[in-house]
Amino acid sequence: MAKIIPFKAVRPTRDKVSLVAARSYQTYTLEERESRMGYNPFSFLHIINPGYKYHKAISGKERYNLVRNRYLEFKEDGIFTQDEKPSYYVYKIVNREGHVFSGIVAAASSEDYEKDIIKKHEDTIEYRENVFKDYLKTVGFNAEPVLLTYPDNTIIANIISEVQKDRSEYEFTTTYRDTHYLWKLDDPELVNQISSAFEKIETIYIADGHHRSASSCLLSKDLKSENDTHTGNEPYNYFMSYLIPESDLRIHEFNRLVKDLNGLTKEAFLIKLDTMYRIENRGHSLYKPTRKHHFSMYLDGEFYSLFLRKSNYEFSDALEALDTQILYKTILRPILGILDVRNDTRIDYSHGKNDLITIKNKVDSGEFQVGFGLVPITVEEIKAIADSNLTMPPKSTFIEPKLRSGVTIYEF
Structure with missing residues (x-):
């Protein structure tokens, strides 16, 4: 055809x-x-x-x-x-x-x-x-x-x-x-x-x-x-x-960096995250997620693993199952107050060809306060989004x- x-x-x-x-x-x-x-x-x-x-x-x-x-x-x-x-x-x-x-x-x-x-x-x-x-x-x-x-x-x-x-x-x-x-x-x-x-x-x-x-x-x-x-x-x-x-x-992932915690203290931010994620402090060890719906986070000199509490999240279609959408719906929008991921100047992106050291360095420098690491989106996910006439959030893939x-x- x-x-x-x-x-x-x-x-x-x-x-x-x-x-x-x-x-x-x-x-x-x-x-x-x-x-x-x-x-x-x-x-x-x-x-x-x-x-x-x-x-x-x-x-x-x-x-x-x-x-x-x-x-x-x-x-x-x-x-x-x-x-x-x-x-x-x-x-x-x-x-x-x-x-x-x-x-x-x-x-x-x-x-x-x-x-x-x-x-x-x-x-x-x-x-x-x-x-x-x-x-x-x-x-x-x-x-x-x-x-x-x-x-x-x-x-x-x-x-x-x-x-x-x-x-x-x-x-x-x-x-x-x-x-x-x-x-x-x-x-x-x-x-x-x-x-x-x-x-x-x-x-x-x-x-x-x-x-x-x-x-x-x-x-x-x-x-x-x-x-x-x-x-x-x-x-x-x-x-x-x-x-x-x-x-x-x-296909490489696009990781997220955010300049502030939306007025929250570190402790208050972690408590809010606990509603949707099981959180483990990984200390100074570089942590890179390896599975869907798992994220890494770098905050205040330490790495954390974030495991989505799937019972609290609705996977209604291909878009809602996408990790970039999950991060937006559970953290960026409701907790950090980032409504427009395309134009908000508080958020930036680092593609996955750059390693986690890039995120660490940018947070340690004070330019950003928190960084999130994702796993790459797959060809199958891209096709599922396209076949459903849906569109991905900006900066979902570096291809x-x-x-x-x-x-x-x-x-x-």
Whole structure:
């Protein structure tokens, strides 16, 4: 049922791909961006931050137009070239821990997104959807794939494995010590096999990139309404995605840090917690929870284990069984007074790739008063939320792989 098609990617030349590829813009500090752009004229950051050339911060429509100009300049200078035939792109990442992600970069259908064949598990913010839609409409390309996941499929896995026996088109290692590989797959027979295999998959899930998916869908509607000869086959009916099997996903937890105890003393706070949790003081020993509905807490120089008293909590649906929701409903909202976990400045998050020492250090420094550790959410929980048309609380998952921008570019 899923329509996943090949496309003619715009890509860096083999000799420059490692110089072009960039992390998501927001992940760089100002100092990192300045350094990378100052020493690397080929970085994709020059395209998405065109104000650097004029030593000026530029935003809105003016920035979008300049992004378009920088992109065209990269094409004119031969840094980017477009493939002649629609292709799938087998993409493998081996991260510094040795975990391997293997999947396919392809174009996914916006209509499938609308019809809930491609399912989501996070809320999106309308303002951000429209801002990115306007950006895409002006620049005319997308350079960062949405991460989609599908049930493990033998046919697709065998093709990916066979393709990877040949020399890759790209092989480069980042400063994060992740190694990236790309193979172009344009053999008609294999293309048809992959397309047919995806058509037999009933549901695909968004792992990361909910706003990009929503914005691409809005763009599709806009351009469709402006095109009197719309056929449904135009590139704007699709968005670039990286599709990997569910078994390849790595999901980390997002731990919580809170700046104060909402006016409570330590003792009063612990007494309130006792209603919903069995509490054990673990002292100075680092305690990391290993089971669902168990949490770690760091408070006043000591670790605690919190075991949910299940008889006092109602597991009414997939959302209510989610640990991030349980923490919100039993501690953050009723005891610590945090109603809006997305916007309240008293709460912050640390993803699980950072260890518990991060929480300990931030509490010990006085920046926060209490920290909570969680276990990672599973693929099955993500699917249960999406299948029930529910949405997770913000910062419920930190999902890998994280792709680089500028390696494959989708034009519409």
